[in-house]
Amino acid sequence: MDLHAQLTQVVGPGELDMWDGDAGGNLPRVAPNNIDEAVECLRLAHSNGLAVIPEGLGSRRTWTHQPKRADFVLSTRNMRGVLSYEPGDGTLSALAGTTCAELEQCVALGGHRLTPDLPRPQAGTIGGAVASGHSGFDRLRVGPLRHHILGVRALLGDGTLAKSGGQLVKNVTGYDMHRLYCGSFGSLCLLVEINLRLFPAPEEWAAVEFHAESRAQAAQAALDLEEMRLPLDAVLIQSPTDTSVRWTVLAFLSGRRAVIDVECDRVHSSLSDSNVKLEMQRGTEARSKREQCRDLEWDEQAGWAHLRLGVHPTGLPALLEQLDTCFAGSVAQFSIQPLIAEVQVRFEEPLTDTQAVAVHDRLLASGLNFHWRAAPDSLRSQGDIFGSAPTGIALMQRLQSTLDPQSVFARGRYLTGL
Template sequence: MASPHDNWCAAMTTLAASLASLLGPAGNGPNPAGLALPVAAPADEAELLELLAFARSEQLRVIPMGSGTGLTRWRAGTGADFALSTRRLTGVLAFEPDDGTLAARAGTPLHELAELAAGSGHHLSPRLRHAPTASLGGVLSAGRAGPDRLRLGPPRHQLLGTRIALSDGTVAASGGRLVKNVAGFDLHRLHCGSRGTLGIILEACLRLHPAPEVSSRLATRFAGPDQARAAAELVRRGPLRPWALVLEELTGTDGSCTLHLELGGAEQVHAAELAWVRAAMAELNGATLAPASGEELDHWADGAGARLTVTCQNSRLAAVAPLLAELVPGPQVTQPDLSQIHVFGHGPPLTEAERHPLAQRLARQGARITGHARAAEPGAEWSARIRGALDPLSMFAETEAGS
């Protein structure tokens, strides 16, 4: 008698064969995310809509994904049957340097779009240099932000318009490709951070920003986190518009904490900011800002590889950080302006079961674990109603992360 695992494997094999018959060999796999599921990668929009029709007819649940660089696992109980990747839907649709806009298909690698924008003196946000294979649609669906979020805001602030494939086969458009033409409800921004639960992004248009004429990445070490937090607060309240501000605290060392800072802009403004922050650090405790590579800033910005991410009010960071170190030992990276702490270290991300007791302890300090569902969470009912309206069949399975 076949075991449940054998039956599951047989079902997956049959499903993979059905997907291959729809898309051909090129559209079946590979699976960069490591999911134990078949992966379908349609070559164009028509094939994607055909896949959704197939899923509806067979009552299958789908995990939408881009290139899979940030998709770690799906939540227990989702019952997903296969993953649908947009990695083959690539290409620039419109690039207007004078208007500062760029539109592309969802599977286009974000680094290619950033290079195109840089060639005309523009900056594309979010900046994710540490994820070269991340795709446009996946980054937006996951709501991933780079270190430039501090200066330019989250990804949803960059999104001007989208075309979305809904679970019933409808292709819905919202927004536009020109800043002046974007009016009405910002329905396209609902999809930022939705992890594909509302629909699959087919195309997106982003606003571009002027690239800084000059930039500097600086770092200075403090004897402990309290001094580093005081310095960060000084920077936050100063006459600066930093591109990144991060505190790095390593456990198992001498307890020191490093402040990382990135500044950039017009040459005269940049020179004035550098002069101010250096004088302010020297006056605070004699600290000296030294040039730094700043590569860590890109890696840390969206918590990629973190075991846990916690948010709280900025005034509670000093109380939450030591409690978090007690509960989940490991190197901490804090983004003071975003009131966010990432915990790194060895081991996989914590499961929902492991997070629950931690969430209860942290809640007493006014902190919450990013991605952890809470009972009676503000907006939960409203969010469920939106999902029910856009995906009434619950075809799109919820995931932990995606890109």
């Protein structure tokens, strides 16, 4: 029996299609309807020496390298639904294929907001978010996603179902395997169930926008906002565009209404003193502006290439100096979140292979910590879109070998051959 027939036997004919993806063209994509079917798919791969690409809705497909070899794609898109939402405890458990938008709607009913607050939440699954370690727009306020995963259930390459952690806000029982899985890009396991800590939904939102003459001035303005100890969700600096030669600073606040009222007044007074003209929005308008900026981070439908540069805050001034050098010769737009030291770089036109390689080489030479998202295929086939090999790579390889000794999860998609 060929692979197609074997997979159909597990999930039925309606849950199998072809995936126009990596590693030499089309691959069968199977979408099990439940954990038992997913186990069967992995056992099939395990016993036949096949390599599997785990996937949610496939929205982050270009965030990894092309694998060395792959035989089929295993999608969690049919394994969806909220298993439990405990408003009185502020915790949520959901199947990995549930979209972030569905989870947002669910927890909003109990007065919570979902972390991570991701761009285009309807286009990605919570399993995909965790597998890629994708922290959200609320990171400045709540910290990275990995801090709020309370536990998971995951399938190993041989079909073993194993849990880690639980659904408790405090728990130190056993190893935090979920910390290892978070950000492993499906190179260790298939996540099937995720438990998250939730945060209170704010009563009120505010957005503040003003312009600065230079990147340095904008960065200083962001630091000044932080010094004011505002209830900030995010501070964003955007580079000049075709229609403006100035840098734009955006700050997003949320919290108790009485607090936001007063804090907005403080921001207004402070910036008025510096003769800065600012726009301020509240409520739905502010929220909508926030979502617009959040979604810009991940606008791959526009055909841009994205690059995420991460440095510790102390390294940010040096990084800003390096930007012009690294991106010379390309039409790049920067979105900088200075208080969490993240820089998104978007190229407004598709890079040629030569341009992409030139930028990439300069980044490698700079020693920066970077990750191409929506990388051009010329780089994805090259094998270092996650930057240079980090310290501990030998240990990481041992971890992969012990957790997936038969290489069921397609190798080479993550950094340095993992």
